[in-house]
Amino acid sequence: MRLSQMLFVTLREDPAEAEIPSHKLLLRAGYIRRIGSGIYAYLPLMWRVLQKVSQIVREEMNATLAQECLLPQLQPAELWRESGRWDTYTQAEGIMFALKDRQERELGLGPTHEEVITTIAKEMIRSYRQLPLHLYQIQTKFRDEIRPRFGLMRGREFIMKDGYSFHADEESLKKTYQDMHQAYSNMLRRSGLSFRAVQADSGAIGGSGSQEFMVLAEAGEDEVLYTEDGQYAANVEKAVSLPADAENSIFTSYEKRETPGTDTIEKLCKFLKSSPTQVVKNVLYQAVYDNGMTVLVLVIIRADQEVNEVKLQNELTKLSGNYGGKTLLFLTVPDAEAQQKWAAKSLPLGYIAPDIGDDYIASHKQVNSKFLRLVDHTAVDLKNFVTGSNESSYHVVGANWGEQLKLPENVVDVRKARPGDRAIHNPAQTLQSARGIEVGHIFQLGTKYSKAMGATYTNEQGEEVPLVMGCYGVGVSRLAQSAVEQSYDKDGIIWPVAIAPYHVIISIPNVSDAAQLQAAEQLYDQLNEAGIETLLDDRNERAGVKFKDADLIGIPYRIVTGKSLKAGKVEVVERATHKAQDIALEEVVPTLKQWIDAAVS
RNA sequence: CGGGGUGUAGCGCAGCUUGGUUUAGCGCGUCUGCUUUGGGAGCAGAAUGUCGCAGGUUCAAAUCCUGCCACCCCGACCA
Incomplete structure (x- = not known):
């Protein structure tokens, strides 16, 4: 190509709209142009890069015997109602662009393709003889992101490779999952990226095991915790660790004490000269399920620890059935305004105890009448601890479970792992932190979608059983930009040779x-x-x-x-x-x- | 959605506080001519604006008021 004949416009100054280096450089160098929030035109140079990345992805996928296809982006609402995701995708996260056609039929613009592919599998896969099967496609996805960001990093329209595999059993799924792990590692290595595969939360997609492929870069939106020995790496959302040991309590007997102006842990510990590891804090959350039911959740956790809201969401989702819902829609810390809607009397904020009375909740059809009390493991073994008294300006000290306070039944892990924590596989290792850009995610879905949508096959014994599924995604456009984020200098972009235009x-x-x-x-x-x-x-x-x-x-x-x-x-x-x-x-x-x-x- | 910020030429910005001196300016880029030719050249000349949109106040609005829209940043979401 001759530059004299090409649409070639470079900028001398950084565009004001861009924040991170890769975004600035792609705009300055004339690779992309913003058309709207989270909507970008891929100009000729960019398109060549994307083609290069796509080709690498395609080669690695084909090498695993996955077959390329192209699925519709315009998807009937009924498919999503069948899987039970129409409401969560159009209401809670609101991530799907939903529209109506001239016949008033509801449609969604595909944010992902589990529903479409499962329908195809349901209709076409009849026998175990057809398994395993792996289909993939490379195409534009649409997601009405809550906050589009950083150019192609989080667009509302972006290019993704998504693949779906179908199996007769878990063993076959695990084999393909392993193949994908290898294929993804190959793709990223071939694209010239420095990356790390980490354990991940499965999120709204669902299923059991999942791993994310993180391109390491400071601008990454995710935090990765890992150990130097290479034995452990996980997204902070998912990460587990051993907490620091609790110090011995300085209190020996139970007593209610006046603690004025100590509505934060920091002030309280200073006032009592106590370690936060001897304090039990009680964090109030408000959960709303898809049937409209609001549940007040009290998370009881050692005060030096933080609540991992992703883990909390997962626990609450598991409990959906108890409240007549199927999924959790919202999880928030209720502010003063939200409290007014259900509080029967004003809450002793900053002084709440694990046994705060259910009479704080006013009677209301859409509000569960009792607090859901979840106690984190870190709070269970404490002796003679400090906690609230349910009365402003007073705490109790020297409290014990089974004596002054009843230990709630629901004991869970909702604690956020932190850098510096000891690793579970080897306490001599401590967790290190790195920033990462999630460019790939592989899931073992199991039978979640096949059961919901009745996608079954006949096994060797002649029984009709649900298909076992896996799904695997790569953000092609995100991968391309993260290559820039990882490789540039003061003069501009330094493309890895394999994906240079x-x-x-x-x-x-x-x-x-x-x-x-x-x-x-x-x-x-x-x-x-x-x-x-x-x-x-x-x-x-x-x-x-x-x-x-x-x-x-x-x-x-x-x-x-x-x-x-x-x-x-x-x-x-x-x-x-x-x-x-x-x-x-x-x-x-x-x-x-x-x-x-x-x-x- | 909550919080913060910005909308003036293709890009980056000034002007707005204190309305009139601006037929709205600067730098870069663009166009023409000449010179130059190894790290974003020099000289001369030229073009380019619904000052985000709609109302309002006023003799007079980029500037003041009201409403709306768009975009960016911080949080929940995710490839």
């Missing part, structure tokens, strides 16, 4: 010099013939402009047909290092070919 750019310092022009044209033809993707900067610009642009757009190798031409040589510069060397004209193609092959393999 072009391998080589030939910069002609002076287009009015016939010798330079002729040498460049000849090299351009030779490189293209050799299958090396080449840009020719034949614009009538000064050399400095061309060098700046070449660096900005991040093409791995730059050829300059300049001074050394007299000696029958051109200068070849590696973008990543700016290392330059003169190479004889006839050696250029074989040399570059070798470099590129080495970089891509």
